[in-house]
Amino acid sequence: MLYAANPRQLFGRIPMRFSVLMQMRLDRLLGFPGRFRSLEDGLNRVLGLGLGCLRLTEADYLSSHLTEGPQRVVAHLYERQLTLEQLHAAVEISALHSGDHGLEVLGLLRVPLYTQKDRMGGFPNFLSNAFVSTAKCQLLFALKVLNMMPEEKLAEALAAATEKQKKALEKLQPASS
Template identity: 75%
Template sequence: MGAMAAMGALPAGALPPLPTLGVPGVPELKPLTRYEAMRLGPGWSHSCHAMLYAPNPGMLFGRIPLRYAVLMQMRFDGLLGFPGGFVDRRYWSLEDGLNRVLGLGLGCVRLTEADYLCSHLTEGPHRVVAHLYARQLTLEELHTIEISAVHSRDHGLEVMGMVRVPLYTQKDRMGGLPNFLANSFVGTAKFQLLFALKILNMVPEEKLAEAVAATQRPKKPAIDHGAGAM
């Protein structure tokens, strides 16, 4: 049974509720549609970022399925984030502004409205709506972008390098995704990562919840060996 069928019939003219993250330990952000975001007044700023990913049949240590390769960036300030940035709506559409920023950091990818995934209002004193786009590539295309990023204008300046997100959890319950989530992220990037992994069915919701919960437990010294995945 599909999600809409499970919810039952909606009243005439009613729209289905927007999806939420629903992971314990992660503050929920208010979702809104792209149309609603575009109707916000001039006092709002718009940040647009892109999650590029590809199915990955590879196996870590010959036994841990990688499943997907998901790209993020290490920024100049030591924080992790997605490629993208703020878009001045006076001069650019969301997609044109995003592609302009991506051209500085990646150099060889253009996104369209068809790649739009979600919008959320950010917390804090600043009036910012965060938009996330997501595009599935082949692993070869994604690797080409990784290589191209090294030669982009921003490499070594605003961007320290691309990183792949480990989506597995090792037997110690910290290695992989939990350890990655324990890093520091810029703005809404951590929320957007978890939201996209859930909405795109890349990681089961219960595994996301377990990974987040693991980051909130006292840390044990890391052991440098290839422990298996759960």
């Protein structure tokens, strides 16, 4: 997980706090950059970086999560805080030149770490997307342990996203007669 402190405000009034990068995959699932290779090789391939100054090490290790289901995989999460300039220039711009861009990876996106007045816009809406494997769990875990978002705000956003998904499923159910 690559992220940077972001002092800017959305619409001149909503604090951004941090910019956290995730990627949209070709299968329309959100996840963190990486592969089933070494972490560095995976990030280099996905982001199109010659990691140089952004090289991740054991010191950047945050956690591991085991996936459930037919293919059991251990997903390792590494984190690195960058400056906002590094995040944009060294990562977001470089990703456009990655060999996977437009093929396996549709692009990078910044996680909206705010909730709008309607209590749904922003982060809660983002959480109602589909995530690959353990990416949603890893995101929530990292935001909590890195003190990027208060635990009660994470719980509120997750509850709102779950409610939105529940309502969407109810709309798909045929009306009983």
